[in-house]
Amino acid sequence: MTDFWILLTGALVACCCAILGSFLVLRRMSLIGDAISHSVLPGIVIAFMISGSRESFGMLLGASVLGLITVFLIQMFQQSGVQSDAAIGVVFTALFAIGVVLVSLNLRQVDLDLDCVLYGEIAHVHWNTWELFGTDVGPKAVWMLGLTLLIIVVVIGLFYKQFKLCSFDPALAAAVGIPVALFHYLLMGLVSMATVSSFESVGAILVVGMLIIPASAAYLLTDKLGHMIVISVGIGIASTFLGYGAAVILDASIAGCMVCAALLLFIVAFLLSPSHGLLARYLRRRRMQEQTIQP
Amino acid sequence: MSAVDSILSMLKDPNTQWILLGCMLLGLCSGVIGCFAYLRKQSLMGDTLAHAALPGICIAFMLTGIKSILLFLIGAGIAGLVATLGIGFITRNSRIKPDAAMGIVLSGFFGLGIVLLTQIQHGDYGNQSGLDKFLFGQAASMIGSDVTTMLIVCSVIIAACTLLFKEFKLLSFDPGFARGIGYPVVLLEQLMMFFIVVSVVVGIQAVGVVLVAALLITPAVSARYWTDRLGAMVMLSGLFGALSGVVGTWLSSTTASLPTGPLSVLASTLLFLFSLLLGPRRGLLAKQLTRIRAKRQLEQHTAQQPVQELAKEGGRSL
Numbered sequence: 032m033t034d035f036w037i038l039l040t041g042a043l044v045a046c047c048c049a050i051l052g053s054f055l056v057l058r059r060m061s062l063i064g065d066a067i068s069h070s071v072l073p074g075i076v077i078a079f080m081i082s083g084s085r086e087s088f089g090m091l092l093g094a095s096v097l098g099l100i101t102v103f104l105i106q107m108f109q110q111s112g113v114q115s116d117a118a119i120g121v122v123f124t125a126l127f128a129i130g131v132v133l134v135s136l137n138l139r140q141v142d143l144d145l146d147c148v149l150y151g152e153i154a155h156v157h158w159n160t161w162e163l164f165g166t167d168v169g170p171k172a173v174w175m176l177g178l179t180l181l182i183i184v185v186v187i188g189l190f191y192k193q194f195k196l197c198s199f200d201p202a203l204a205a206a207v208g209i210p211v212a213l214f215h216y217l218l219m220g221l222v223s224m225a226t227v228s229s230f231e232s233v234g235a236i237l238v239v240g241m242l243i244i245p246a247s248a249a250y251l252l253t254d255k256l257g258h259m260i261v262i263s264v265g266i267g268i269a270s271t272f273l274g275y276g277a278a279v280i281l282d283a284s285i286a287g288c289m290v291c292a293a294l295l296l297f298i299v300a301f302l303l304s305p306s307h308g309l310l311a312r313y314l315r316r317r318r319m320q321e322q323t324i325q326p
Numbered sequence: 327m328s329a330v331d332s333i334l335s336m337l338k339d340p341n342t343q344w345i346l347l348g349c350m351l352l353g354l355c356s357g358v359i360g361c362f363a364y365l366r367k368q369s370l371m372g373d374t375l376a377h378a379a380l381p382g383i384c385i386a387f388m389l390t391g392i393k394s395i396l397l398f399l400i401g402a403g404i405a406g407l408v409a410t411l412g413i414g415f416i417t418r419n420s421r422i423k424p425d426a427a428m429g430i431v432l433s434g435f436f437g438l439g440i441v442l443l444t445q446i447q448h449g450d451y452g453n454q455s456g457l458d459k460f461l462f463g464q465a466a467s468m469i470g471s472d473v474t475t476m477l478i479v480c481s482v483i484i485a486a487c488t489l490l491f492k493e494f495k496l497l498s499f500d501p502g503f504a505r506g507i508g509y510p511v512v513l514l515e516q517l518m519m520f521f522i523v524v525s526v527v528v529g530i531q532a533v534g535v536v537l538v539a540a541l542l543i544t545p546a547v548s549a550r551y552w553t554d555r556l557g558a559m560v561m562l563s564g565l566f567g568a569l570s571g572v573v574g575t576w577l578s579s580t581t582a583s584l585p586t587g588p589l590s591v592l593a594s595t596l597l598f599l600f601s602l603l604l605g606p607r608r609g610l611l612a613k614q615l616t617r618i619r620a621k622r623q624l625e626q627h628t629a630q631q632p633v634q635e636l637a638k639e640g641g642r643s644l
Contacts, residue, residue, distance in 0.1 A: 056423075059425055059426075060425070061425045061426040061429040062370055062425045062428065062429055065373075065429055065433075069536055111602065111610060114364070114367055114547075116368075116369045117364055117369040117543050119369075119370065120369045120370055120372075121540070121543055121547055121598060124536070124539055124540030124543070124544065124591055124595075125540070125544075125591065125595040127536050128540070128587075128588035128595070129588075132584060132585075132588045132589065132592065135583050135584055135585055135588075237437060237440075239429060239433045240430075240433030240434060240436070242429075243430055244429075244434065247426050251420060251421070281445070282444075283444045283448075284440045287437045287439075287441040287443075287444065288437075288441055289437070290436070290437025290440075291434070291437045291438050291441055293437075294430070294434035297430060301416065307420055307421055308420075309419055309420070312419070
């Protein structure tokens with residue numbers, strides 16, 4: 032049963048992250064995902080201090096608010112003339128520092144492990160279960176992730192066309208009357224939700240891997256957004272299973288192994304993709320050379 | 327008065343002296359090298375390299391079984407080099423954008439590092455207890471030999487930046503021209519990257535993997551608000567870095583439970599906010615004043631115009 036819950040949690044994380052990651056990669060905002068995943072820390076700590084428990088929904092709210100604040104601050108600094116990468120760097124490090132200071136200020140009352148926030152421990156998922164009407168209905172993390180996935184699927188499904196246009200041509204989207212800024216913040220809100228609901232299982236830093244790596248691999252395999260999302264979800268789930276297998280064999284960190292598996296799959300896609308892979312490019316170049324030599 | 331007292335007591339404590347010196351040196355050299363990274367739009371490279379250093383550090387420890395900053399430096403340097411080459415290779419040979427390539431390398435290497443770290447923890451490597459502290463950073467654990475290493479690294483970096491100032495300047499603003507007049511651009515780029523790796527690895531020990539990026543970025547961004555000259559910017563940025571190191575150490579020595587690293591980062595963020603508001607010409611306040619002045623001039627101009635024109639027309643009709 033433990034294996035089942037761990038794999039289900041991992042697969043849910045992979046689904047949430049892969050769907051959102053596709054949009055992030057297309058909009059060249061991969062590193063904003065990185066920034067959000069770090070800067071939700073003060074939100075989590077503040078929610079924890081207010082509620083006094085690891086009540087997940089308060090944390091979800093706190094972290095989502097912090098995620099939006101992060102995006103807002105980055106945008107504000109960019110508009111006042113700071114280079115975009117430097118703006119990202121300044122904002123997330125500052126917020127993360129606030130989070131670390133808050134944790135160390137409340138170390139005595141707070142039973143919140145920094146290691147756990149950053150690295151996560153998916154192996155503990157099945158211990159923290161949720162009881163409904165006296166019956167055990169499974170781990171809390173699974174319910175949280177399921178809810179997040181549902182929200183993501185509903186929001187993206189309803190506004191798929193708008194999100195698509197915003198990722199490829201924001202100027203056109205603005206011209207036809209789509210509120211681009213609103214969709215930008217909606218996407219960022221979803222990214223922070225996904226980050227928070229996954230942080231307990233894979234940790235804040237490895238969420239970045241699940242956001243970016245499967246989506247980038249899918250980006251090399253297809254030219255259609257719909258296909259890209261499906262492939263990226265597939266790669267995410269595959270790396271969950273591969274990673275868990277490797278972790279059991281090696282007796283190593285499960286989350287770390289999952290990201291390594293995703294990296295491995297990315298390398299395979301990078302080398303062997305039929306349209307954009309290294310091998311395909313090389314073969315195409317050679318064929319063209321031969322054609323030009325023998326007309 | 328109590329602030330002065332606490333500063334004096336901090337200066338008297340020999341343990342804190344090392345930490346103070348270490349944080350100051352660290353801020354200084356990261357600030358200096360961070361300027362060039364900022365101008366070359368590679369600010370987040372520091373973050374990537376800090377994460378990528380983890381597997382290098384782990385492998386260095388697994389091979390030798392010794393915890394020494396010099397060995398970690400070598401391991402992290404090699405890992406950083408592989409990471410930068412990987413990012414370059416991915417962006418050159420596919421349609422993946424640089425930001426995604428950085429994200430892939432950052433998280434992939436970090437994942438690998440975590441796997442190795444758990445291997446070390448489960449294996450029989452004996453004295454591994456300090457390795458995770460190394461990741462989160464613990465300035466308070468700095469000792470004399472660490473500070474000596476920092477002093478050497480810092481003086482090498484600052485000396486190199488002074489000697490190669492002209493070359494680095496050209497490289498930051500116009501690499502194409504630098505190549506045109508025959509500078510060894512690739513070599514210089516690698517050298518600069520190597521300096522970033524070194525300052526990141528030294529910094530990881532004090533402030534941790536995540537916050538080390540701030541030491542590179544924030545002082546440089548703040549310094550950019552005060553000047554348009556690179557020389558002044560580099561000096562100012564080094565000064566800001568050193569100052570935030572000092573303030574961080576002082577604050578953490580007054581309250582027992584607060585870590586030095588995050589406080590230094592917060593101090594340097596405060597300096598950034600201060601610069602953002604008050605910087606001459608570029609700061610928010612200066613911009614607002616310019617706008618108000620321009621508006622007033624325009625109003626005066628438009629208010630005077632009709633009268634003058636009336637006067638002119640009146641003169642003509644007479």
